[in-house]
Amino acid sequence: MDRGPQLWLLFLLHLLAQAAPRSFVVDRDRDTFLLDGVPFRYVSGSLHYSRVPSQLWSDRLHKMRMSGLNAVQVYVPWNYHEPQPGVYNFQGNRDLVAFLKAASSEDLLVILRPGPYICAEWEMGGLPSWLLGKPDIVLRTSDPDFLAAVDSWFHVLLPMVHPWLYHNGGNIISVQVNSEYYTGWLDYWGGNHSTKDVKSVTDALQDILELGANVNMYMFHGGTNFGYWNGADWKKVYLPVTTSYDYDAPISEAGDPTPKLLAIRNVISKFQELPLGPLPLPSPKMKFGPVTLKLDGDLLNFLHVLCPDEPIRTHLPLTFEAVKQDYGFLLYRTRLPRNLTKPTRLWVQNNGIRDRAYVMLDGVFQGIMERDKEAALFLTGQAGSTLDVLLENMGRISFGFNVSDFKGLIQPLVLGKVVLTDWKLFPLNVDAIMDSENRVFESQKCNVKSPSGPAFYSATFQLPGPAWDTFLYLPGWTKGQVWINGFNLGRYWTKRGPQQSLYVPGPLLLPTGANNSIKLLELEHTPPRTQIQFLDRPLLNATIH
Secondary structure, eight states, X not given: OOOHHHHHHXXXXXXXXXXXXXXXXXXXXXXXXXXXXXXXXXXXXXXXXXXXXGGGHHHHHHHHHHTTOOEEEEEOOHHHHOSBTTBOOOSGGGOHHHHHXXXXXXTOEEEEEOOSOOOTTBGGGGOOGGGGGSTTXXXXXXXXXXXXXXXXHHHHHHHHHGGGBGGGTSSEEEESOOOOEESSOOOBTTSOOOOOOHHHHHHHHHHHHHTTOOEEEEEEEOOBOOTTOBOEEESSSEEEBOSBOOTXXXXXXXXXXXXXXXXXXXXXXXXSOOOSSOOOOOOOBOOEEEEEOEEEEXXXXXXXXXXXXXXXXXXXXXXXXXXXXXXXXXXXXXXXXXXXXXXXXXXXXXXXXXXXXXXXXXXXXXEEEETTOOOOEEEEEOTTOEEEEEEEOOOOBOSSTTOOOOOEEOXXXXXXXXXXXXXXXXXXXXXXXXXXXXXXXXXXXXXXXXXXXXXXXXXXXXXXXSOOBEEEEOTTOOSEEEEETTEEEEEEOTTTOSOOEEEEOGXXXXXTTSOEEEEEEEOSBOOSSOEEEEXXXXXXXXXXX
């Protein structure tokens, strides 16, 4: 029998199917979505690619699909992609198109939320801090400066995502729709680890699905606020968000299925067929240590490297934004104007510390001044002594109307009743010296006057086996920042909690036999034994008052 005509017919049908218009629309008469003309309901979960290393996107998306989801909701953080005006980064962990491809490979539709403002407990709600270079700008309004910046950004972003719209052959079914059913909640430094019980989550989900409604679960996988990307809330006081964005989500910070996920999957199975195949098991974790860190020296020893340019001279202190320091640290330096034979109060008017100040006199650590804290700091010293005040940006407020959260000393520093003037400002690029190939620490002589105050520590270590995920635990350390193989892992605040361990994704680590590097900037006090450990499970709920 000649099968030629049949093959041609099949080929033509295939072409027709490809040529059929794709559509995702609202059928208002029937109160439903139509996907290619067929009634459709999305059962979606939120995942933020900016909080997950790109090597793990496919793993997380696969677990979401195998949980019964047919869509993923994702934010596009503007400040993650345009670090400076007109400078764009869509490479590596910022490769938005690669993320859309990964979702498509898992047969997941996409609900895209490009902002420009996203909140998301992300630094400044996704708005770039360089907008505050114009101090009078009114964010999230019709302010011409704000709209011009948004327009410029969208002229780059929107053409990039246009081919990925569903009717163009992509997987984006909607843009900028606000769909959030909370599976958990976030953590703040100094609070308890937030949890939401499984039954309340699944009972409400069942009610939603029985109504025939669409749903997006926020978060389905929270991830991590690596680097300086955590935001902050304002609830009468400033509340910075922890490095972990675990969120008590169905998929844990390390990408593992939880009992909450299994219960949610069971509910979904009552309303639609689950994909064939088992739900992936938790990934293997490793435990090893302790690793002893060596002291590299005080932060002040490295000013010429951290700020290779000449310091900025100013009569009164300037903000981070005024000197184009987006994140991290800025050092303010002046000299005592007179002898202080009696303890004299150092203070700032109108809660002008943003957000945390580490005070040193002639290199000796004196104490801390903190936003929304009234603790007094008193100094004694000689006229002409060097006063250094290291300011830490703990994350800009991400929620609220027009919150212009300027950082640094936003009010003059006062000693007794005298306003301190004649400052030198050192914008510090700490990340630039954290590359594992950088030998700056080895070239410096260790010169430390006390075991307290901002200082660098480092070590190398080898893995006991394959490069699996692990959790860095810093018992006895106080507060600071961690880099592993040059990657900024995020902030630790062991003393305040609740987060006691930092998630270390396996892809950040070098394989067995290679030397991994770890570097710490401890800002306050070090333990008697400068050791760290790597655990096979997280410690997220241990607040120390």
